[in-house]
Amino acid sequence: MKKFIHFFSLTALLLGAINISAQEKKEITVWKNNYDFIPGNKIILYDDLAGEELGEFPSKWNLAGGGAEVVMIDSVKAIKVFGKIFPLFKVKKDLPKQFTLEFDLYLQKPVNGQYSYYLTYNGPGTGEATSYMSIEHGDLEMTGSFGRSGDKVPDKAKEDFYDTWNHISIAFNERSYKAYFNEHRLINVPVLEPAIKSFYFYVCCNYEKGIHNYYINNIRLAEGGKPLYKQQFAEGRIVTNAILFDYNKSTIIDRSYAELDRIAGLMKENPTARFTIEGHTDSDGDNASNLQLSLKRAEAVKAALVEMGIDAARLEVKGMGETKPVSENTTSEGKAQNRRVEFVKIK
Secondary structure, three states, X not given: OOOOOOOOOOOOOOOOOOOOOHHHHHHHHHHHHHOOOOOOXXXXXXXXXXXXXXXXXXXXXEEEEOOEEEEEEOXXXXXXXXXXXXXXXOOOOOOOOEEEEEEEEEEOOOOOOEEEEEEEOOOOOOOOEEEEEEEEOOEEEEEEOOOOOOOOOOHHHHHHOEOOEEEEEXXXXXXXXXXXXOOEEEEEEOOOOOOOOEEEEEEEOOOHHHOOOEEEEEEEEEEXXXXXXXXXXXXXXXXXXXXXXXXXXXXXOHHHHHHHHHHHHHHHHOOOOOEEEEEEOOOOOOHHHHHHHHHHHHHHHHHHHHHOOOOHHHEEEEEEEOOOOOOOOOOHHHHHHHOEEEEEXXX
């Protein structure tokens, strides 16, 4: 019998760049305790809509019905979805056995239709869903072949995710499936069959009076997932794309604190080890600005780790800017791969 899964509450997290207040520390703890998502490091698709023209169909997507176009919402470029769209990969292939998918979601009131992402087992653009998350008439649910379970969303919680950006995170590892709405893990399925091959975004039944109020951006699909930190530690270098910053700033994005907490835990397990924190950027902007930005980001990471109990004397910082790319800087995927933080053991 199918049951329903809903979430109970959403917390708006407003983090300062370096000086962390008591309230902010409490909010960081929420992310550490409830958010165990780690994005994959090998980026397959990254779409921040850079270079896209307003009013046009987004260039990295294909259409299986309805429509979509690039618009501005809340001063951010986004895809307005009013149909079914799926990724247009350069090389047609199934998703890897282990992958993560993330995107930002903006919902405007009123919600008078169904707004969903689907994970499918029969290839791009098909309707055969293994699992999906649906927001329908103001209720958030996660469902699929594993069934449904949970409780009705309280009215207060419904208000929290309207007219603002929310973050969706999905992790799939051969057969296990986890999904998150902001800091809340909503689903944890040990066996999801058949295996997932593709995904798409879908909006249904909200065409009355021309209301189309479902927007997405910052879509990131990556191969991999939870890294082998201890193996990386033994090799002397930990590389992560999961510590994120506001655009062109050194302000750490709130959901990064789960990753920082894992790094801090590893450092506490090895109390004599010392590290250089390297900040790396893509090639956008001039060299001098990128060097300065990467240094400030490394300093922000150090400050966060010190707040988590790591002795500042164990940490040095270095800004590398765009000088050591690990991928090409000619695509959005390559640039996303190059924006990273590395922890290098000091011998």
